[in-house]
Amino acid sequence: MFELLLDGINSVFTFKIILLIVAGVFLGLVFGSIPGLTATMAIAICLPITYGMDSVAGMSLLMGLYIGGVSGGLIPAILLKLPGTPSSIATTFDGYPMAQKGEAGKAFTYAITASFFGGLISIIALMLIAPPLGRVALQFGPFEFFAIVVFSLTLISSLSGDSIIKGILAAALGIVFGMVGSAPIDAFPRFTFGFDSLDAGFDLLPVLIGLFAVSEILITAEQKVKNNKKKKMNKIQYRVKLKEFLSQKWNFLRSTLMGLGIGILPGIGGGTANIIAYATAKNVSKTPEEFGKGHPGGVVASESSNNAAIGGALVPLISLGIPGDTVTAMLLGGLVLHGLQPGPMLIQNHGDVVYGIFAALIIANVLMALFLFLGMRVFVKLLSIPQQILLPIIFILCVVGAFGVNNRIFDVGSLIFFGIIGYFMIKGKVPLTPLVLGFILGPILETNLRRGLMLSEGSFVPFLTEPIAAVFLLLTVFSIGLKLFMNYRKKVSG
Amino acid sequence: MKHMSRDVYISIIFLIISILVFSMSLNMQALTTSAVGADFLPKVIAILIFVLSSYFLIVSIKNPVGNVVDDTDEMEEINDSDESKKFTRVLLTGLLMIIYVFLINFIGFILASILYLTVQMVLFSSVTKRNIIVYLLISIVTSVFIYFVFRNIFYVMLPSGILG
Amino acid sequence: MKNRFLLVMLTVLFTVLVACSNEGAESKKDGDSSDYPNKPIEVVVPVGAGGDTDLNTRITAKYLEKELGDSIVITNIEGSGGSTGIKEVLSKKPDGYTALAYHNAMLVNNIYGLADYTAEDFKYAGIGILDQSNTFLVSEKSEYKDLDSLIAYAKENPGKVKVATEVGAMTHLQILEFQQKTGVEFNIVDAGGASEKITALLGGRVDIVPTSLGLVKDYVESGEMIPLGVIAEDRLEGAPDVPTFKEQGVDMAIDKVFYWAFHPDTPDDVIEVFSEALEKVAENEDFIEEIQKNMLTSQFYSSEETKEKLNEITEHDKEVYDNQ
Numbered sequence: 001m002f003e004l005l006l007d008g009i010n011s012v013f014t015f016k017i018i019l020l021i022v023a024g025v026f027l028g029l030v031f032g033s034i035p036g037l038t039a040t041m042a043i044a045i046c047l048p049i050t051y052g053m054d055s056v057a058g059m060s061l062l063m064g065l066y067i068g069g070v071s072g073g074l075i076p077a078i079l080l081k082l083p084g085t086p087s088s089i090a091t092t093f094d095g096y097p098m099a100q101k102g103e104a105g106k107a108f109t110y111a112i113t114a115s116f117f118g119g120l121i122s123i124i125a126l127m128l129i130a131p132p133l134g135r136v137a138l139q140f141g142p143f144e145f146f147a148i149v150v151f152s153l154t155l156i157s158s159l160s161g162d163s164i165i166k167g168i169l170a171a172a173l174g175i176v177f178g179m180v181g182s183a184p185i186d187a188f189p190r191f192t193f194g195f196d197s198l199d200a201g202f203d204l205l206p207v208l209i210g211l212f213a214v215s216e217i218l219i220t221a222e223q224k225v226k227n228n229k230k231k232k233m234n235k236i237q238y239r240v241k242l243k244e245f246l247s248q249k250w251n252f253l254r255s256t257l258m259g260l261g262i263g264i265l266p267g268i269g270g271g272t273a274n275i276i277a278y279a280t281a282k283n284v285s286k287t288p289e290e291f292g293k294g295h296p297g298g299v300v301a302s303e304s305s306n307n308a309a310i311g312g313a314l315v316p317l318i319s320l321g322i323p324g325d326t327v328t329a330m331l332l333g334g335l336v337l338h339g340l341q342p343g344p345m346l347i348q349n350h351g352d353v354v355y356g357i358f359a360a361l362i363i364a365n366v367l368m369a370l371f372l373f374l375g376m377r378v379f380v381k382l383l384s385i386p387q388q389i390l391l392p393i394i395f396i397l398c399v400v401g402a403f404g405v406n407n408r409i410f411d412v413g414s415l416i417f418f419g420i421i422g423y424f425m426i427k428g429k430v431p432l433t434p435l436v437l438g439f440i441l442g443p444i445l446e447t448n449l450r451r452g453l454m455l456s457e458g459s460f461v462p463f464l465t466e467p468i469a470a471v472f473l474l475l476t477v478f479s480i481g482l483k484l485f486m487n488y489r490k491k492v493s494g
Numbered sequence: 495m496k497h498m499s500r501d502v503y504i505s506i507i508f509l510i511i512s513i514l515v516f517s518m519s520l521n522m523q524a525l526t527t528s529a530v531g532a533d534f535l536p537k538v539i540a541i542l543i544f545v546l547s548s549y550f551l552i553v554s555i556k557n558p559v560g561n562v563v564d565d566t567d568e569m570e571e572i573n574d575s576d577e578s579k580k581f582t583r584v585l586l587t588g589l590l591m592i593i594y595v596f597l598i599n600f601i602g603f604i605l606a607s608i609l610y611l612t613v614q615m616v617l618f619s620s621v622t623k624r625n626i627i628v629y630l631l632i633s634i635v636t637s638v639f640i641y642f643v644f645r646n647i648f649y650v651m652l653p654s655g656i657l658g
Numbered sequence: 659m660k661n662r663f664l665l666v667m668l669t670v671l672f673t674v675l676v677a678c679s680n681e682g683a684e685s686k687k688d689g690d691s692s693d694y695p696n697k698p699i700e701v702v703v704p705v706g707a708g709g710d711t712d713l714n715t716r717i718t719a720k721y722l723e724k725e726l727g728d729s730i731v732i733t734n735i736e737g738s739g740g741s742t743g744i745k746e747v748l749s750k751k752p753d754g755y756t757a758l759a760y761h762n763a764m765l766v767n768n769i770y771g772l773a774d775y776t777a778e779d780f781k782y783a784g785i786g787i788l789d790q791s792n793t794f795l796v797s798e799k800s801e802y803k804d805l806d807s808l809i810a811y812a813k814e815n816p817g818k819v820k821v822a823t824e825v826g827a828m829t830h831l832q833i834l835e836f837q838q839k840t841g842v843e844f845n846i847v848d849a850g851g852a853s854e855k856i857t858a859l860l861g862g863r864v865d866i867v868p869t870s871l872g873l874v875k876d877y878v879e880s881g882e883m884i885p886l887g888v889i890a891e892d893r894l895e896g897a898p899d900v901p902t903f904k905e906q907g908v909d910m911a912i913d914k915v916f917y918w919a920f921h922p923d924t925p926d927d928v929i930e931v932f933s934e935a936l937e938k939v940a941e942n943e944d945f946i947e948e949i950q951k952n953m954l955t956s957q958f959y960s961s962e963e964t965k966e967k968l969n970e971i972t973e974h975d976k977e978v979y980d981n982q
Binding site for chain 3: 044048051137138139140141142181182185186187189196197199200201266316320321322323326329332333336337339341342343344345346406407408447450451454455457
């Protein structure tokens with residue numbers, strides 16, 4: 001195994017491939033850092049280029065793009081409160097307040113370190129235990145997915161700000177938006193008001209970027225931009241004491257494992273991993289009230305889980321040939337076009353390529369951290385671009401990104417629609433994150449509920465008796481009970 | 495006071511949403527035989543929203559002060575007396591965005607973007623610091639640059655409109 | 659000072675870009691079909707990247723580019739069983755620079771009443787690839803390893819054998835046809851797309867998965883999955899050990915055809931150019947070898963033959979659907 005890895009590292013240590021990884025990580029970071037452009041898009045664009053390369057070279061480029069694309073999102077999340085990709089939503093919660101406090105440099109250091117080690121651990125897990133992990137993922141059917149989603153939805157309570165009711169209402173609204181378009185399974189068009197364009201429903205990217213980025217631009221539009229010229233940039237502190245780091249070790253480890261686990265489950269993905277890890281970190285923390293006000297733990301939870309989800313998502317792809325999301329579906333396409341059929345035989349038949357991929361991942365991970373550390377002083381300069389120029393350009397890029405999802409103007413329309421909704425929600429102090437969670441998880445919930453009922457011929461019993469499903473539903477009941485109890489105690493004592 | 499009316503509005507909006515969702519799901523038929531059809535989840539969610547928002551409505555009417563106490567940025571809003579002026583600016587920006595999207599289809603990405611960028615930058619900046627020529631230049635360069643990079647390098651076929 | 663420098667830099671950059679764009683613009687003369695193609699052709703794949711439609715289109719496009727002499731840009735427009743992408747093609751200018759690359763599923767949408775277009779609403783450049791490797795898969799632990807024992811088992815246990823499909827997909831019609839021809843009754847369950855169905859079979863949640871043999875050959879090789887037969891006229895060259903359904907007494911044969919279509923108002927001479935290129939690709943030795951790896955057959959159908967073939971498939975599918 002170790003020898004194989006050395007062979008793999010040897011095979012990617014050619015000038016050409018290293019150059020490809022460098023280019024991939026760099027381009028990925030650029031795509032990740034621009035709101036509206038994502039790793040998915042970067043890979044979609046570069047996929048055709050890889051057809052002309054040999055398989056290790058092609059996959060190395062794609063791995064660089066993947067790691068760069070997921071990591072780049074932390075830059076605008078911390079500096080501008082704009083999540084660069086779905087994977088960095090939760091990074092904005094504490095990263096931006098840290099930057100506001102003048103701790104942008106520290107936030108970067110935390111985020112990059114968490115990204116690096118989170119990614120590394122997940123890559124190691126991928127190398128060592130992909131086949132058994134993949135087999136575990138197979139045990140998750142409709143009943144299990146239904147239970148996990150129900151459990152994840154209870155986390156809304158800790159993402160709701162001051163009012164849990166508003167949080168639940170926002171999540172319900174998210175589920176409603178998620179239902180627009182063809183219903184799962186029978187494709188019955190719902191809430192389309194007769195518009196063909198709505199048949200396919202709303203795409204995640206425009207919804208997300210609209211809610212988080214466009215709404216911010218609208219908020220800024222309230223005031224004429226004051227020129228907040230350089231707030232003494234040179235004073236920024238980048239160094240974080242080792243002790244401060246170590247105080248996050250459990251948080252880091254838990255978030256990494258959660259990211260890995262969520263990544264492995266097909267269909268849920270990095271966009272939710274960071275939110276769920278963040279909510280859990282907040283729940284477990286002794287000082288949950290610090291979260292959202294610039295607590296490094298929030299940044300660590302979000303950034304370690306989203307990078308850990310990369311290795312996780314590759315587990316079912318490499319070990320079973322099963323893609324869990326759009327990115328891995330495209331990677332699958334890339335492999336097949338090179339004559340490699342991902343599946344149980346891939347490691348046996350094409351071990352050289354697989355270990356080449358692992359080596360490329362490790363190198364890309366190192367390069368990602370290196371680029372970000374070298375670049376962070378430059379990123380901070382981004383803030384010195386006058387906002388009245390920066391924001392309109394960011395909006396244009398959001399438009400390009402939304403258009404690029406499906407090459408439809410419709411998606412640009414929904415970008416603005418959700419931007420306006422996001423604006424009014426911020427004004428009404430209705431939290432945005434539960435809406436996103438509802439939007440992502442709602443369709444998964446419904447699909448699996450209905451599939452489960454088809455499997456059980458209409459009986460609800462297996463949802464409660466299948467062991468994994470039962471555990472998650474029990475956890476749900478337990479966590480709601482605990483929350484109610486804590487609230488009750490708070491009321492009695494205070 | 496403002497706080498109260500806001501939460502009341504929110505709960506009324508959600509009440510309306512729940513009624514809309516429920517009434518629309520009455521017309522849904524399942525195309526396949528399954529224990530629950532396409533109308534099941536919409537109805538459940540509609541009822542959930544209805545119950546919660548009714549409760550929320552009652553609470554926010556009964557308890558108008560709410561949690562104003564820990565609302566720190568509320569102070570800011572009060573200082574900025576000109577609420578309607580603020581809203582006009584947001585409305586203008588929103589309208590500009592919508593017009594921009596329509597224009598992309600007709601006159602193409604480049605021209606629409608140049609127009610949008612320039613007007614938006616002017617809208618954002620204060621009268622004294624405006625420099626329309628610089629804005630226009632930046633707009634032209636960015637729009638053309640983005641268009642060519644995406645269309646020719648990344649093959650994202652941004653609409654070319656009348657220029658194509 | 660710094661700002662002025664930036665401005666100068668930007669202006670220089672801008673002039674360079676304009677200069678480049680002029681070069682490109684000169685060769686662009688729209689509306690004239692005699693020199694088709696003179697700019698990149700956008701091909702819409704109405705499903706996501708990475709699936710078999712996407713792959714087959716990309717492989718074919720690679721060879722088509724050489725024949726046509728201009729680049730082909732593939733865009734994936736996903737949603738509602740392909741309808742979103744298909745409607746997008748119909749909404750574009752009929753100048754031959756927007757094509758649709760898809761398969762039988764387009765016809766199924768209409769049969770299920772989910773879309774109003776039919777095979778008649780397009781002009782075709784032709785078919786380049788046939789997938790005749792449609793199969794029913796079972797897991798290695800299955801009690802039946804051929805059709806006879808499956809039918810016997812299913813008759814004893816009506817409604818107990820769980821067959822995975824995506825309601826509204828081609829495989830759903832295959833299952834319906836199988837039920838009609840053999841008189842068995844399955845429990846048809848929705849399990850999602852190709853890879854989700856494989857997950858369901860490996861996880862033991864379903865008993866049979868209808869899919870293309872080319873997509874699962876690794877699992878067949880490892881012995882984890884067993885094909886009950888191919889739904890085709892003849893055995894496959896790539897899998898000579900797998901008997902056909904017909905040999906086992908079930909009279910079914912399904913061709914999944916991957917075609918290239920255009921807006922109905924596209925000029926005929928434009929389509930002819932594309933069609934000729936496609937024919938050359940289908941005869942290209944390298945191309946044939948490349949797709950054979952995925953158990954696909956290369957066979958060219960001309961414009962008229964394609965329409966005929968698609969109408970034939972529609973009629974057959976309709977009959978199956980109406981008989982259920």
